[in-house]
Amino acid sequence: MVQDTLTAESTPKKSKYPKSVPFIIGNEAAERFSFYGMRSILVTFLVAQFYNPTSDKLLSTVADAKANQMSHLFVTVAYALPFVGGLVADWFTGKYKIILYISIVYCMGHLCLAMFDSSLSGFTFGLVLVAIGAGGIKSCVSANVGDQFDASNQDLLSKIYGWFYFSINAGSVLSTLAIPYIYQNYGAKWAFGIPGILMGLATIIFFSGRKLYVRVPPSGVNRDNFVFITFYALTHLSHKKPGESWLDVAKEAHNPERVDGVKAVYRVMAVFFFALAFWAVWDQCLSEWVLQAAHLNRTINLGFYQFTVIAGQISTVNAVFLLIFIPVFNYWVYPFFDKIGLKTTPLRRLGTGLVLTALTFVIIALIQTSIDHGGTPSVWWQVLAYIVLSAAEVLVSITGLEYAYTHSPKSMKSTMTAIWLLVVSLGNYITSGVNGYIANKGTFAPYLAGAGYYWFFVCFILVFVVAFMFVSPRLKEHNYITDPYIDDAEHNKIIADTNNL
Incomplete structure (x- = not known):
């Protein structure tokens, strides 16, 4: 018993x-x-x-x-x-x-x-x-x-x-x-x-x-959050001491550890800025690309069976390949490059993803060039663009979410996710503005017709790629999973400030 x-x-x-x-x-x-x-x-x-x-x-x-x-x-x-x-x-x-x-x-x-x-x-x-x-x-x-x-x-x-x-x-x-x-x-x-x-x-x-x-x-x-701390710092800049960050002013009225968390948020936002280029174009696969697909030869011949794909159905390819690429990149692509000495850091993934995004729009621009000249390209060309876009999505979107989580303190993780979604929003706002400019027949609108529209976004992405190449080596990173503190000096300062409250 x-x-x-x-x-x-x-x-x-x-x-x-x-x-x-x-x-x-x-x-x-x-x-x-x-x-x-x-x-x-x-x-x-x-x-x-x-x-x-x-x-x-x-x-x-x-x-x-x-x-x-x-x-x-x-x-x-x-x-x-x-x-x-x-x-x-x-x-x-x-x-x-x-x-x-x-x-x-x-x-x-x-x-x-x-x-x-x-x-x-x-x-x-x-x-x-x-x-x-x-x-x-x-x-x-x-x-x-x-x-x-x-x-x-x-x-x-x-x-x-x-x-x-x-x-x-x-x-x-x-x-x-x-x-x-x-x-x-x-x-x-x-x-x-x-x-x-x-x-x-x-x-x-x-x-x-x-x-x-x-x-x-x-x-x-909760007053110790991103919005209140930022507002306090901006409205009390006159209190800033030499050598201090502009956010350090907020430690007068807020938890010093939370203030340092907000600093981390702004560091991550510097990386998010470059993801803006991706989100300005990704949602076009559910809008501009659908309209383009209506002009493609959408007949699929499997030999024993032939059918025509509806323009709005082609975007399904993105979800399918995204599910395929997630394990492929995690279990094969990243380990392979790590093994040969090219460590796949989040910033390198993001940069590569932006290059692939530009390549995606090169493909779409070439398809549109053919359409503009009276051609009816095969839908398989747009499928190829979706495949490349899905790979770029793994490198940019999933990496961005991971970066937001690992490079922000526990108290700011929800804030970082919300800001990531705001980047998606801002990217779409930019694209909406470009289309509004075309709709209102702006001065340069004729140059944005047909393939010119997609070549414009190729250039748009490449500007971000070039800027990323110069800025990324200078970005200050801090992984809160592997190292909870920025450095001993700053950690001691946080403790000292907290004890002085």
């Missing part, structure tokens, strides 16, 4: 998944289906329904630019709001309430898209609501997954995030295949309505798990 008791006590208890997790993952898959499904047809719908319904070739440049401008403004709002949504959740509402309430706004947005498919003002209002919904919950959903785990099952967290990421890509792949087909065969109301139904389903799934969620209560307004 005693032996049995000892055996039972010595046997480690097997970790169990929280019962709430399936509801969160199901919610995320349905929500991503609705978001990417809507985006896969957005630009083609805007052109066909509002900006060039007669398919007049003389109007195509301006019409395409207007559609692209609205599409990128939509993404700008959607990726700017996670910063606000995260603050509201952390300070006032908690994650559960903001996810639920903003999801209802999200559903109303999809309803407007389906109802007002013949009214530009009504459709635009729907886009605003969808952007608020997608952006408002984005920073809360993934964090809500982590909240469900405690010390007894932390070992399962990485597996759940793997399934969480899988649900995102599954929703994206299925929607970008299905929604363009529905739009082509059943019209806009169904094509926008079905993503709305899926968003409604996502909300119901999330609400169904309400009794199972671990709910971290809001902490109230």
Whole structure:
């Protein structure tokens, strides 16, 4: 009997998944289906329904630019709001309430898209609501997954995030295949309505798990954060002493350790600046590239079977190759270069990713040159561009998230993720501005027509690449995972400042 008791006590208890997790993952898959499904047809719908319904070739440049401008403004709002949504959740509402309430706004947005498919003002209002919904919950959903785990099952967290990421890509792949087909065969109301139904389903799934969620209560307004510390430093610059950083002024009123955390944020933002070039062009694969695909030979001949791909479906290639390249780069490419002496540091990955991004747009520009001269290039050329873009995404996007995590202190990791999303927003705002310039027939707009548009972005990226080559060796790095302190002198100064409070 005693032996049995000892055996039972010595046997480690097997970790169990929280019962709430399936509801969160199901919610995320349905929500991503609705978001990417809507985006896969957005630009083609805007052109066909509002900006060039007669398919007049003389109007195509301006019409395409207007559609692209609205599409990128939509993404700008959607990726700017996670910063606000995260603050509201952390300070006032908690994650559960903001996810639920903003999801209802999200559903109303999809309803407007389906109802007002013949009214530009009504459709635009729907886009605003969808952007608020997608952006408002984005920073809360993934964090809500982590909240469900405690010390007894932390070992399962990485597996759940793997399934969480899988649900995102599954929703994206299925929607970008299905929604363009529905739009082509059943019209806009169904094509926008079905993503709305899926968003409604996502909300119901999330609400169904309400009794199972671990709910971290809001902490109230935390003054020791990035916004308050930066504001204090900027408004008290006259207090700055010789040899001090401009942020050191904030140590008068804020936790010195948090102030040093904000310094780390600004160091990482210097790296993020170069990622801006990537995000100014990545979302074009869901807008400008879709419009280009309509002019390609999209017939796929497999010998025994032949079919035609819909323009909006081609972006599915990105998600497929992204899932392939993630393990390929992590387990083969990076170890290979490390082994031969070319260490794949985050900055080198980022620089290489920017070069590949430029190469991607060279391919797209050459495709457009052929189209401008009356050709109908094969869709396989655009598939090649998607493959290169997927590799660039692994090198830039995933590396950027890793860099944000490893090069910021624990207290600033959420802030860094929010700022990373703001970089995505700013990149889309730049692209929206370029398309707005074309739509308004600016002085140099004729040079941005056709292939000129893509060559402009090739030059845009290369400017960032050249600047990165000069700046990156001078960037001050500090990995908070391998070395929690910047250096002994600064660490001692932090302790001294803290003791003097």
